[in-house]
Amino acid sequence: MNSIKDNPILKREIMMDHYESPRNFQLIDDNSYRQIHVYSQSCQDDIKLQVLINNDIIEDIRFEGNACVIATASTSIMTELIKGCSIKQAKEIIENYFNMINQKEYGENILKEAVVFESVGRQVNRISCATLSWNGLKQLLNENEES
């Protein structure tokens, strides 16, 4: 398999695809889901995230919102990666994602399609778009542990 990282055309296609057909899009009206509303303090990105956790497994994850291509695609890719993971695995993925964004070492295999955001720092002001939902998920998982 070709590395996604080194193939800008593939990267662009993945991003556009997730923007145009976002996965796990549409919230559900079910109280067993935990929900968080994340929004940028400055721009228009506005996303609601839901997760269903049972026995430490993220059984379902959903989102809805109005956001830029980067925020939307990064959320969609995140939901695909996270769905079905244990909390521990999810946290590892999240950690790797932030490591990638912050130009530290990370596992390419762990992040799969999420590596398309590897160079988001080229436009520093877009880092917040690419991390909006990821921060939201982190917070949801931490809240889960506290309760």
Next chain:
Amino acid sequence: MNSIKDNPILKREIMMDHYESPRNFQLIDDNSYRQIHVYSQSCQDDIKLQVLINNDIIEDIRFEGNACVIATASTSIMTELIKGCSIKQAKEIIENYFNMINQKEYGENILKEAVVFESVGRQVNRISCATLSWNGLKQLLNENEES
């Protein structure tokens, strides 16, 4: 008579004398007097003025307050000059006084001792001290006409 104007020692003596023994100092509790409270918006000068006007004559004028040497002496000198004048005369004196302060032509004989303030503009920030009560009196006389 020597011109006061050209005699700094005399000028200083006059000012100190009016500061240390202000004339017409002490208000009176009498409703037939008109009163005005003037104060600087910035410094501590704070003076109350009273005038008693009958048949267009300024029969009495008094003051009280807490103010710097310039404001106090200029008020004291003003009361001496004004007491007994007709309103018309008083206005002429006031006009001459402001002319002097603003370096325009004025009648030395009309202003008498008030010429000690001729060069108050040497310290521009003190002009407001030397004109505080004079502005107050002007206002009192204008109010008198309006009523």
Next chain:
Amino acid sequence: MFNVDKIRQDFPMLQGKTNEGKPLIYLDNGATTLKPNSVIEAVTNYYQNITSNINRGDYKLAYLVDQAYEKTREVVADFINCQSKEVVFTYGTTHSLNQIAYGYGLNNLKENDEILITVAEHASNTLPWYQLAAITKAKVKFIPLDKTGKITVENVRKMLNENVKIVSIAQVSNVLGCISDVKAIAREVHKFNAVLVVDGAQSVPHIKTDVKDLDCDFLVFSAHKMCGPTAVGVMYGKYHLLEKMMPLMLGGGMNLHFDTDFNVKLKAVPYKFEAGTSNIEAVLGLKAAIKYLKEIGMDNIANYEKQLKDYTISELKKLDNVIVYNPEADIGIISFNVLDKGKIIFGQDVASYLSKHGLCLRSGNHCAKNLWQYLAVDSTVRCALYFYNTKEEVDKLIEVLKTTTLENCVDVIL
């Protein structure tokens, strides 16, 4: 003669600066404006030569600064045609509007009274009224906009009734760029003895202002949107109204006297509204800004901007992939979106792509969060021109917009 090349020389930000490595093209003048040398010098002169707090009586330096500060009141008064004692220095339009809502509104409104605004108002001309209504149980109502986004006199007339106490509108909307007929509106508003508050944040910098002629009761604006420093603004009010208003902030500099029996005597208008150390250097900068604008001439500025705006709109209209929301704008504020395969590209993606080409434009709702009701979209990209912008800069915008596709927007981070 208006000579844009010569004018641009006055602005350090227009001397070969870059944005993302490309020549800077600043088209976000609705948010804030660039500063000419004379304004920068006025501020640094305060720092380098005349630093001291304003306070008239004590030493020469402070006296001189105080004089320069007070002189600015006269300069502003001359600029908008009022008395200098009607000029209150605030920290900006937002502060001015809060001061009016609090200082005038709380004393004059009661249950079921009405405050009229529009959906096009900026948050700063909306939320203080919501708050005032919540406290007094008055109601905020919305004057409908016509189909070009304008506030018409007829629509104001329809909304007026004896419960209306305050009408507060922007003379120029920061998204739609049309000029309201404030003079005619004031006439209607006064028939009902209501007061008219005019948000001049986007008008005073661009067109000649005469509050006597407009006969508005309050006019507010910010220096930073007219070549001046940040965090100084003006609240003009008719003197008899200002006299009866309570200050929003209390403290040093605005009182004559207080004692431990809770007697408090405030200074006269305008000083009673200026609590605490004012933005001294910025007031001095505002004076320089007004001087600068007057030297160019407000009419010259308005004419030039109109031409540039007309040109921009006509060029934008030629593009298949751009929708302009306010083609009938009076002022150089143009709101648009870019389409890709018939779908609007999210404003921030467009702005990011433009930024990559040196172009500084803002996307979003521009703080007018009720305006989607009129626009039917909740976010636009805004091109806000000022007199130092050029046809060539607009051409560059058009050129880049032609290549604006979702793919290209994505590519900026690849």
Next chain:
Amino acid sequence: MFNVDKIRQDFPMLQGKTNEGKPLIYLDNGATTLKPNSVIEAVTNYYQNITSNINRGDYKLAYLVDQAYEKTREVVADFINCQSKEVVFTYGTTHSLNQIAYGYGLNNLKENDEILITVAEHASNTLPWYQLAAITKAKVKFIPLDKTGKITVENVRKMLNENVKIVSIAQVSNVLGCISDVKAIAREVHKFNAVLVVDGAQSVPHIKTDVKDLDCDFLVFSAHKMCGPTAVGVMYGKYHLLEKMMPLMLGGGMNLHFDTDFNVKLKAVPYKFEAGTSNIEAVLGLKAAIKYLKEIGMDNIANYEKQLKDYTISELKKLDNVIVYNPEADIGIISFNVLDKGKIIFGQDVASYLSKHGLCLRSGNHCAKNLWQYLAVDSTVRCALYFYNTKEEVDKLIEVLKTTTLENCVDVIL
């Protein structure tokens, strides 16, 4: 090593400037302070190289300014030892105190509750509380000062009771210059579940501040009194308190969402308090000011100022014609009057005479208009030192004070 000569090089105002034709000696640092080059450069850099409104998302320039603005929050947080989200930028101490009185006070006070202040407080730490008391029918009471002008823990303890909800005191009085034991006072105040507001306008510029250690609930101060620009200040508050507070001003930048049904969603702390365009360049200047002060070292500053203050007081004490009101000052703020034949010369006359000799000192009540109750005079002349002042400047003051007579004061206008 603290080297005052080297430090003075950093200040354009200390490079051969004059007052009334004489070498300028600036001793009015309680009113405002001079600015070093690095602060001036930070402000002009905004004007010349990075002008734009803060707004994170849209183009690079705005992003960079926003980052620099937000970075200042961290710098302030580090300077006073709190979290950066507890740092609210205001327009100054006065604004901060009004924000607390309004935002915390209105929600938490009811009839017969008590607010404790002292007669030494500045107008800005007095009038907002009078106003709050008038609205809520709470009472303002005065903690007595001891004979040296200090607020003692014992006196605070005596005044505390379960009705006390707010205690608001200056850490350093701007007339008396003594340091309050905030830490011990906080402990007492918290026993009654009241909050302690600390007016740090005259302490933060001069001594090391650690809000965690002091355990105060709020701390407020102004940049312009610590080498920074005018019209920017800080309101520090414990996060859980800030969260529950209402903003004093509403408008752009502080809300996430609002609609025509009057739903309003505010941003999180600290943003919800920053309505309208903040004083961007001044915030950047504050960052430079803190950097500058830290490089010199707050302890070095405090030590140097203490030495200079001790020297000044000992020299003043040698003069027959001077009364010093606060010989036990902890900080370089010295209040005095000059006598002529046993009678106090009006402060303004003295200040004018000093001005004639280049000396810039302020006279009056210094906005602490209740303080005559303690001082038994309602006006003093104030010598307020900062770390760039020198022994030689103090010597000049002493020399001129020796010749200060009523006659000489009169002569300045002859």
